[in-house]
Each structure stands twice: as C-alpha cells, then as structure tokens.
Amino acid sequence: MTDKKQSTELVLVENEKEISEESKEYFFQVDFLKAAMIFLVIFDHMVAWGVKSEMGVTLWERISIPVFLVLMGFNMGKSFQKKGDVSLKQLYSWSYFKSKILRYIVPFLVLYGVSTFIGLFMYGFDISAMYNGQYYPQHGIIHLFIGFLPFWGPGNWFLPVIFQSILLMPLLYKAFTKKPVLSLIMCFVVEIAMQLIVFFFIGEITSYEEGHLVTLFMTSVLFYLSGIGLGMWFSFGHNLKSKRNIFMWILFPISLAFCIAYQFFAFRIRIDGVSLLRGDYHFLIFPYSAFLVLLALKFLPQKSEGRISRVISMIGKSTYHILLIQILGYGMITAVWGTHYAIDVGFGPDKILDMIFAWLLFIPFGVLWYKIDKKKNLLKRVLYSINLFIVFVSLLFLTFWGQVFWVPIPLLIILIYAIAALLTNFIIKKPLKTNSLSLWTGFLLMTFIMMVLQMSVLQPNEAWITLIPIGIVLTLAVVGTILDYMNSK
Template identity: 25%
Template sequence: MGRDLRIDYLKAMAIISVILLHSFKTDYENSILGPYHILQAVPVFLLLTGLNLVNSFERKKITNLIYFYSLDQIAKRLKRLLIPFTIVWIFQLYVLVSSSGHVLKIKEVFLTFIQGGWGPGSYFIPLILQVVFGLPLLYLWAKRNPMNMLIGTFIINFAFELYAYYSYMPNEIYRFIFLRYIFIIGLGVYMAFKPNWNKWFEIGTFVSLVYITAVHYYGFKPAVQPNWSSQNVYAYFWPYALVIFGLSRLKNTASSIAAKVMKTIGEASYHIFLTQMVYFWAFQPFPTMRILYGYPPTKLAFINIFLCLIFGVAFYYIEKLLFGKIKIISLLKSKKTAS
C-alpha cells in the first residue's frame, strides 16, 4: 500500500486552518462558526499523525519495542523534527537579539529551545516530539486490543484534565503536556486498525458537538483549562468525525493541478507551521507589519495564507535540497574512504 494522498489533503486543510486561526479575532472566528472547523486544526493534525505513523508501522510490520527506541530510529525522528525547527529558532534568536539588543543568558537560550521558540503555536514543537516518541507504546497497545487502548487513552486524558483544573496547573505548563491530546491521538491509532465509522461513536460526536456549541455560544464554563476549553477530551469525537468524513469524500489521486498543490502543502505542512509561527511572531518586533491587521478579515486571511504557504513550501524544498546534497556528499566520501 502506497502513500495515502487523502491524509496529505487533510493535513493541507489543517495547516491552512491554523493560519486562519491566527489571522482572525475571536468574535469573527465565532461568527463564521470557526469552533467547528478551523479551531479543530491541531486535534485533526494530531489524529492524522497517529493514523499516518501507525499505517507506516503496519507497512513495515514492526512490533519490536526495542526497534522503536533504538539509537538509529531516535536519531531519524529527531532529525526530521529538530533540523527545520533549529533553523527557525536560530533565525528568531538572531532577529530578537539584533532588533532589541537584548543579551540572552545560556539558560534562557536553552529554555527557549526546549519550549519551541517564539510565536503562536510554539508549544507544538515539544508537544509533537512527545507524541512521536509515545506513539509506539499506543501502537503496541492497540495491536493487542484497539478498543481497550481507546478506552485507556480516554481515561488518562479525562483524569489529566481534572488534575490540571483542580491543581490550578498554569497554562505555561499545561500547553506543553501531550496527555491533554492523548485521546485524539488514540483515536488516530484506533482509526488505523478500524478505519470504518463506528456507529457507537455517533453518541460521542453528538456530545462533542453539543459541548463545543455550549462553550463557544452559550457561555458554558466546564472544569477544564479555560484557554483550551473546546480542545480537550470532551470535544475530540468531533475532529474524529471530520477526518472520517474527509477520508470518505476525498480521492486517493492527484490528477488535477489543485490536487497536486494540496498534496505539496500537506507534505510541507510541518515547515509551513514553523513558517507561520515566525510570520505571526514578526508582528511584534516589526510594528510596520501590524498595518495588515487594518485590512478586512478576508483580505488579511488571503495575504497571510499566501505568504505563509509560499515561504513554507520554499523552506521545505530548500531544506530537502540542501540535506539531499549533504547526504550525497557524505556517501561519496564514504565510498572514497572504502576504496
């Protein structure tokens, strides 16, 4: 089984939604029913991460836990995630120091790196690292019994939400902990084993839909972290339903120009995410960019999407080209040494 292009298309929609989410103010977002679509971008992306990685594990027929945590596999995962992030982080560090003259201490520099740098969504970098390294455990759990894994992740996620709320966990800590997303990741793992719609989940989807509506439109204040009141265990059946719907409607082909563009955006989604993080962060040190916020929301959204996609895709291909050349050079050197 080859690459599932439908996942690339959904990842493309998710990353465009992230850009829209950071373009609109809350009132406008609510007016376009954003809580039901663009606000679900990160849960959708994490579900797709679980689905995609488990599909990869299944294709390779990997069931050995030692393999998942071998030095070679750890290095591959770290390289894929940390090389593009480090490039972005160094750029941000340079801009911050050169524009403000602020001298950063070594401890401060180290903390900014492990916290994902600066900009909206920076928490996602340490979060996705936790997800990628934790997924093999969920995968092996699901290999034994997918439903038990799903119930287990729900209980863990539910218990974490209650603990975070009643212990007054600061948002600065809460946002980095992947346990707040473990159920939606579990749904992605479950989907890899059970791709068809589970009718029992209709109840969960209805509850999630009612919950999201109550939080955003009727002032409901549940016992959850207030900054993420509609992105938690109670709401996750809704993004699951969105993905199921998308997979059922999209075709696993890329014959048209539009499909090829969306495929490219999906492939470059991580680099686009890093790009939008820097782009929106740049509104702070460069006041001239704030002029864009004077534009109507739709015009602003178009500009933001266009610029973030162009620079993000360029970033993806440049990194791919550079490290492809480095790989070729290292292979040539190793051949010369061997001969």
C-alpha cells in the same frame, strides 16, 4: 557466529524493505486535510478573538489542531504497520529516531538560530528587551527547555507536543496492537487525569508562575492523548460503517452538541468559578473533528494525480515547515505591532487582502523550505536555506518599513536578487551550479549583514559605507559565475 548474525540482520532489513514497498499506502485525503488545516492555522493566528467569536469558529476553524492530532495518530499507526509484527525495541530503533530528528528537530534548530538572531536585531540586540517584549510574562524560562523559542511566535506551543509524541508513538502503537479497545479507553483516561490534576492541584491561576505550570501541562502530548488515540484506532480500520467504529456515531453527536453549546451559548464546565477543562482542545472536542476525518477518508479520493492535487499534496506534506515559518513571520509582526492579530475589527477588503498576503507568504516559503530539506546534497541544502530565510525576513521588513515610505538600499538589493533567483529557478529553470550558488549566497549574506549594520549601528549619513563591501562581493560573484560557466564549456 558474527557472520551468521550479520546475515540474519541483512535478511531482516531486506524483508522490512519488501514489506514497506508492498504495503505502502498513500492517502490523498490526509494531505488534503493537512493542507486545509494549515490554511486555518494561519487564519487563526491572524484574526483576533473578538472577530472570530462572531464567526462560529469552533465548528470549522478551531478544528485545525484536533484534526492534526487525529492525523498524527493515524499516520504513525499506518507507518508502523509497514514494519510488520516487530518488537517494541525494534520500533524504538535508531532509524526511527534518526528520521524524526531529521524531520522535526533539525528544522526546529534552524528556526531557533534564525529567529533568535532576527529577534535580537528587531529588539536592538537587547536580549532582555526581546525576552520581556516577546516572551514574558505569558511564558517563563522553564518553557525554553521544552521547545519554546526565545523569539516567540503563535503556534510555538504545538512544537513540544510534536517532540514528545516522538517518544510516545512506538509505545502507543504497540499497546494498540495488543489491546486496542483498552488502549483507546486509556487514552481518554490519561487525558482526563491530566485535566483533573490541573484542576485539583493548580485550580484558579493567581500568579504568572502558576500560569507557566499550567502551560507545561497544556504542552504535554498526554494532554491531547484522546485525539491521537482516535487517530491510531482509525489507522487499523477507518470504515465509518464498520462495527469497530460504531462508537463514533455515539461520540460524534455528544461532541457536536458540546461544540455548539461552547460556541453559541458560552457553555463552560466550572466548579466554584474555576474551569474544569482547560484549553479549547480536549476529549469533548476531539470526536467531532475525528468524525470529520472519517468522512474525509470515506468520500475524498485516496489517490489524485491532477496538477491541483499535486499542489495540495505538496502543501499537506509541508505543513510542519509552514508552521515553523509562520511562527517566525508572526513573531516578527508581534515585535513590530505588539500583537500578531492583524485583523482585529471586522473583515473589510483591506483585511481580506492582508489574510491572502499571509497565506501567499507563509505557505510558499514553507513548501520551499520542505523541498530544500529533501535535497540530498548537504551544501546545497545549507545554501538554499540561507537564501530562503534572508529573502523571507526581507519581504516582511519591506512591509514594515515600506509603510513609512523608506527602505534601505541593501534591502532593495535583496529584493532584486530574490526576483532574479525566482526567474532563474522557476521561469528559466536553470538553477546555478554549486560554486556559483555559493558565491551569490555569499553576496546575499553580505548584503543582509550590511542592512543589519545600517539599521542598528551606522548613522544615516554613513549608510553609503555599506555599498563598498556589497560592491566588492558582487564583483566576485559575477566574475566567479562567468569563470564557472566558461569552465563548464
């Protein structure tokens, strides 16, 4: 009986693989949209509202999160369709949760550890100062249990939405396979119900605690269910001219009219001075962005093989890691300047350069992190991750400390190391072997620790002490690399 059961399970697994391979679809349009939207997210977190309000951002820049939500539903719908007609229990399989844990939870935990340490360092290892300076009163302790980082950065609110969607998606997909029209309607109903609960049971915010409670609702995936539901609906057919999508020709002009009124005429739905709809993303906003997604799916190529297209696709696939890396980066900026809005008055040449610098910093490092996470060798993933985060935060420290024309020697050593690593991996294209990589990562880590000690513990006249352990580990790394090279001959 056991052999028969195992044989049946093996056949099911093989069939699932065959179905996946035969029905596998690639949508360049999705990667293009995700890549474009992550540029807008970084823009949004850098440009203050006083500047953005004059730029009509509701119609072009604030579409980033709605588009991501629609694509979230679209991608999961397409992914589940590859499995064929399976039960809800099979959708909630261990392989499903394992893939999501590796894709989302593990990188989050890595960021949690790294950002907390960097935050403590920047606040003099005073956890109360970090909590009060970076996190409170906008956020409360309760938010730490749903995916907020102690060393907060903009965009953090979207992480709980992603995590909760992992639990919801199989159920939502199954509902759409059984009763698609009813399921889509219920997505709107549930979201509207969430808005009404906030309005009637909380109403006007009169305390930080009430604000924290509203944030709990606004970081719930149910608060944005209509956007995800539209994406799930499109996964079963995204032809803009098909009868099943004719309702979008009705919802789109309504949503567009609301967006225009919201942006240019300060239109808000209020009752007794209290907003009926909380936040910038809701069922009156989503159809506009959803329609743009349909246009992209129709008019952009489904496949594109050029070099630029491959770069776009890689950025699109790396958007989660880019989001995480910019949370850390903007968090560090907030710790230094008290705000992450580096552009708060106009768009002069210097501000444009700041914006370009942010894109050139966050996006490549996010892509590198994504590529590191795709490596099969666990040790190499760990070593490369240590390298990535040390170099990333060091570049930001350089921008902070360089403005006062002083940079600690360990930081300069890290930057020289980063240049050498860049040449080795991407110009010469001869990455170090694992043993040598371990030695040089140890050197980099020691140098970073010495920098932390110099900045937080040692007196200025004691800075020379840091060079002793750095020199020792450097010698070991050089000798070890030579021996490793000789042994390979």
